[in-house]
Amino acid sequence: MTPTGGARPLDLGAGWPRHASGPVTAMSDLVVPAAEAQDREPDETGKQTTRALRRARRQQAQQDAAERRYLRRLAKANADDSVPHRGSYVLGGGRVAPLDPPTMWRATTVQACGLWPFASGSGAPMTGVPLGQHLHTGATVCGDPLNWFTRARYISNPSLFMLGMPGLGKSTLINRMLIGLSAQGVVPLVLGDLKPDYADTVRALGGQVISIARGVGGLNILDPGAMGMAAARIGGQAGQALAAETHGRVLNMVAALLTIVRGAPISDHEQSVLSACLRHLRERTAVGQTFRLPDLLNVLEEGPPRVRQVTLDRGQEARYRDAVDPLHRSLLGILDGPLGDTFAAETSTRIDPDATAVCVDISRIGEADGQLTAAAMLAAWSDGLGTVAASHALADAGLAPRRWFFTVLDELWRPLRAASGIVDRIDALTRLNRSLGLADAKITHTLKDAEALGNEADKAKARGFVERAGMVACAGLPRAEMEDLGRVVGLSRREIELVSSWSSPPGWAQDGGNEEPPGRGRFLIKVGGRPGIPIRVAITGAERHLHDTNTRWIANGEAERLLAERAAVVRAVTGGDLSGTAGPTGHRDGREQQGAGHR
Ligand SMILES: Nc1ncnc2c1ncn2[C@@H]1O[C@H](COP(=O)(O)OP(=O)(O)O)[C@@H](O)[C@H]1O
Numbered sequence: 284m285t286p287t288g289g290a291r292p293l294d295l296g297a298g299w300p301r302h303a304s305g306p307v308t309a310m311s312d313l314v315v316p317a318a319e320a321q322d323r324e325p326d327e328t329g330k331q332t333t334r335a336l337r338r339a340r341r342q343q344a345q346q347d348a349a350e351r352r353y354l355r356r357l358a359k360a361n362a363d364d365s366v367p368h369r370g371s372y373v374l375g376g377g378r379v380a381p382l383d384p385p386t387m388w389r390a391t392t393v394q395a396c397g398l399w400p401f402a403s404g405s406g407a408p409m410t411g412v413p414l415g416q417h418l419h420t421g422a423t424v425c426g427d428p429l430n431w432f433t434r435a436r437y438i439s440n441p442s443l444f445m446l447g448m449p450g451l452g453k454s455t456l457i458n459r460m461l462i463g464l465s466a467q468g469v470v471p472l473v474l475g476d477l478k479p480d481y482a483d484t485v486r487a488l489g490g491q492v493i494s495i496a497r498g499v500g501g502l503n504i505l506d507p508g509a510m511g512m513a514a515a516r517i518g519g520q521a522g523q524a525l526a527a528e529t530h531g532r533v534l535n536m537v538a539a540l541l542t543i544v545r546g547a548p549i550s551d552h553e554q555s556v557l558s559a560c561l562r563h564l565r566e567r568t569a570v571g572q573t574f575r576l577p578d579l580l581n582v583l584e585e586g587p588p589r590v591r592q593v594t595l596d597r598g599q600e601a602r603y604r605d606a607v608d609p610l611h612r613s614l615l616g617i618l619d620g621p622l623g624d625t626f627a628a629e630t631s632t633r634i635d636p637d638a639t640a641v642c643v644d645i646s647r648i649g650e651a652d653g654q655l656t657a658a659a660m661l662a663a664w665s666d667g668l669g670t671v672a673a674s675h676a677l678a679d680a681g682l683a684p685r686r687w688f689f690t691v692l693d694e695l696w697r698p699l700r701a702a703s704g705i706v707d708r709i710d711a712l713t714r715l716n717r718s719l720g721l722a723d724a725k726i727t728h729t730l731k732d733a734e735a736l737g738n739e740a741d742k743a744k745a746r747g748f749v750e751r752a753g754m755v756a757c758a759g760l761p762r763a764e765m766e767d768l769g770r771v772v773g774l775s776r777r778e779i780e781l782v783s784s785w786s787s788p789p790g791w792a793q794d795g796g797n798e799e800p801p802g803r804g805r806f807l808i809k810v811g812g813r814p815g816i817p818i819r820v821a822i823t824g825a826e827r828h829l830h831d832t833n834t835r836w837i838a839n840g841e842a843e844r845l846l847a848e849r850a851a852v853v854r855a856v857t858g859g860d861l862s863g864t865a866g867p868t869g870h871r872d873g874r875e876q877q878g879a880g881h882r
């Protein structure tokens with residue numbers, strides 16, 4: 284249909300005959316209300332005078348401006364960076380008076396991926412033994428020097444240095460690492476437990492606890508131990524190399540003992556004499572048999588040609604005696620002097636090379652018995668590290684599976700002060716631990732322990748322990764101490780404040796109801812220049828029983844009850860009977876540890 288002519292272009296109906304669209308159109312039923320009832324703009328109602336229209340336009344402009352202002356304010360209030368955390372102050376801004384903390388759950392990325400965007404990574408390390416919860420985010424924090432070195436590769440050498448005031452839970456945390464690492468097949472070695480802090484844990488792990496003290500148990504320092512056995516088993520050139528190394532280890536050990544008894548190092552020619560005597564004895568002793576210090580004295584006394592040769596005696600008895608008498612006297616000093624016969628008798632219990640854990644308990648040596656403590660510690664070290672070397676040699680020869688070790692040096696200040704030679708031993712260990720397949724944890728109270736050492740060289744070496752440690756953990760420490768530590772490991776002001784706040788009580792409660800010392804179980808873990816990770820360690824019932832160093836502070840009957848409970852836990856864990864004990868146990872499979880981390 285086309286319009287039939289039409290003059291006015293805007294008159295759309297023009298030219299069409301009436302009813303051209305049919306009898307009924309969409310508009311046919313339209314009821315148009317009366318003009319007064321219609322919703323009109325102001326300028327359409329009332330008088331349509333020029334003045335009225337102007338006023339109406341002005342009013343309209345004001346309303347529009349107000350609306351624009353409102354929208355602008357709304358947009359600004361709802362911009363991403365200006366919404367206050369309780370919602371913006373505008374209408375529809377979501378403002379609430381109190382704010383409920385959001386509920387947090389922990390889940391794997393497989394489970395939580397559907398919750399996007401509400402899931403967030405914890406930012407806490409998850410490799411290693413579950414240690415505790417992040418103090419601020421509550422995320423589980425895992426870590427230990429061995430896993431951080433081998434798997435996570437956060438640190439360049441597998442060692443941990445821990446500092447903190449006494450009684451804040453340092454040994455407890457290391458006990459947890461021992462349990463967790465043991466579940467991974469790592470062998471914990473506590474070579475010289477001074478308190479004992481670890482004997483119960485090692486027993487519960489099914490490991491070996493060896494006591495050394497006067498009249499309790501001894502160690503034959505001339506026994507080649509696991510290394511000697513491994514050398515015989517490996518045979519060939521590799522076996523000979525290991526045997527030579529064993530000889531060196533025994534020689535060093537005798538030299539170290541002589542140094543302790545004498546208070547001064549032994550001379551080079553005395554070392555040669557000792558070496559010649561040891562070789563002579565080894566050749567005269569059947570394979571698998573051991574010899575003891577009295578046998579060594581007999582050789583000196585007798586003076587076989589090979590020993591005489593190194594003394595340059597030129598066939599004169601007097602010259603020989605002059606050369607060996609000082610050594611002879613010092614060896615007699617080991618046998619009958621301050622060390623008793625602890626190192627001269629046969630080894631009472633040898634370190635089992637296949638043990639799941641080993642603890643050499645020297646806690647029964649008196650506190651004041653500095654020389655014996657130092658000697659026992661060195662002997663335990665020599666024997667323990669020999670076992671490590673033997674295990675690796677056997678693994679290299681394909682005769683045994685490869686095993687990794689974790690050694691603990693608790694209360695480091697005591698061995699450091701006990702004898703000068705120990706600083707060197709520990710120093711060597713911190714440099715060699717990577718090649719020995721041995722991770723270590725050193726624990727002491729403050730950096731000042733290094734300053735208290737006798738000579739400058741020892742001080743410098745002891746300071747180096749912290750500098751070289753891959754991982755540093757601090758429990759509560761006074762501020763001045765933290766400032767010093769900050770110069771070594773780089774601590775921020777907030778970190779210093781946090782850790783120093785752990786060493787002072789929150790208030791003076793009168794009723795004694797708050798039995799926890801401040802900062803117990805709180806640690807700051809530092810790795811290099813990274814910000815520290817503050818954690819809170821919650822211990823389980825079993826851990827509390829396995830390691831409670833405060834039993835002597837409890838009234839008599841109570842202490843006995845606690846000791847009985849502790850013994851029951853140890854029995855239950857060792858016997859595999861886990862029901863009916865006070866605390867949740869079962870750490871052999873690591874489940875216990877997981878639980879501890881989530882608490
Ligand atoms: N996280 C913790 N929660 C509660 N008690 C703890 C915690 N850590 C340690 N303890 C308790 O504190 C006492 C001292 O712990 P210990 O590890 O011997 O301290 P340190 O080695 O720092 O001197 C022990 O009786 C232990 O059971």
Ligand SMILES: [Mg+2]
Pocket residue numbers: 453454455480693694
């Ligand atoms: Mg301790």
